[in-house]
Amino acid sequence: MHTHEIVDLFAGPGGLDVAAAWLDIPVVGIELDENACATREAAKLRTKQGDVRDSKPGDFPNANVLAAGPPCQTYTVAGSGTGRQDLNNVLSSAKRMANGEDVTAELKRLSDPRTALVLEPLRWILEAIKDERPYEAIILEQVPAVLQIWAVMDEILTGLGYAVAHGVLRTEQYGVPQTRRRAVLIARRKDKVESDMALPSATHHPYRKGMPRPEKSGGIEPWVTMGEVLKRPEPFTVVSNYGTGGNPRARGERKSTEPSATVTGKISRNRVLTDGIDSRFTHSESGLLQTFPPDYPWRGKDVAQQIGNAIPPLLAAHVIVAALGMEPDFLKNLRADRLPLWSETMSIDL
Secondary structure (H helix, E strand, C coil), X not given: CCCCCEEEECCCCCHHHHHHHHCCCCEEEEECCHHHXXXXXXXXXXXXXXXXXXXXXXXXXXXXXXXXXXXXXXXCCCCCCHHHHCHHHHHXXXXXXXXXXXXXXXXXXCCCHHHHHHHHHHHHHHHHHHCCCCCCEEEEEECXXXXXXXXXXXXXXXXXXXXXXXXXXXXXXXXXXXXXXXXXXXXXXXXXXXXXXXXXXXXXXXCXXXXXXXXXXXXXXXXXXXXXXXXXXXXXXXXXEEEECCEEEEEXXXXXCCCECCCCCCHHHCEEEECCEEECCCHHHHHHHCCCCCCCCCCCCCHHXXXXXXXXXXXXXXXXXXXXXXXXXXXXXXXXXXCCXXXXXXXXXX
16 A cells, blocks of 8 residues: 555646656646646546646545646746736735635636636645645645745645745756756645655756856766757757847857756757757657656647646656655666656556
């Protein structure tokens, strides 16, 4: 019998599921997007297709861990930014929800209905407590712009009897061949915690643009390069699809001897230059930059968007281990440049 089972809200194509499979933890994901669900089906992941708002904790009685990565389009720097305008409304709504108030009318006034989805995990947490089946552990992940919301969630969860830690993690510090910042919150019931909660410790050095790659020191590894993971025969340069510093003509560039820039839904448009030859990343290569297995069975339309929206499985594994108080030794053998095949992990023919 498994000690833990995860219900994952907004599960996407399976970033957290892959990590859970590596850790031998059962997980069921709720996902609305039919394209992501097509990938999940091909990967043989347990899925309830539908809107998270139409489900509740009682529908998943075996799940004692809640994970969620709510849609970030209205919060992300690359998005419209309406979520940031509505931030104060969301923060006050979270506190009112924790006090048992109905905030339906307040949330309907938000300029983009997707913005309120960041509060769905709180609804699930409160309903589980009301059902006298509180989640043992909670994992939340989003773009850094929601850090203020996680701070309020930290305050609320502490009051509900959880030990909590939250902050911004840099993916390259966990062996992901990509620079990406994510706001993460982990919590565990205080009666299940022997010491203070802490975010996972970095295993790799941070990337600093223009600075040489650091040597291994103090047990901390150098950051991982695109070249190490993709194993293309020749060095290459990636030219971003969009500009940097507000200048659309100043395309960001990264060499194969560096980590990738943040993988977004536009990664399929990035130019990959090798000796003047212009190419694009394959879906498998894009997935590898996110630490999905090389044979992960991408399906449906808009695969690049699925990949860009997902949590990197390698980062998710570190976060799960920290959230559940597991021994991190397993992660020492989990490397971005030699990820286990998904067909072998699942013991199935994909």
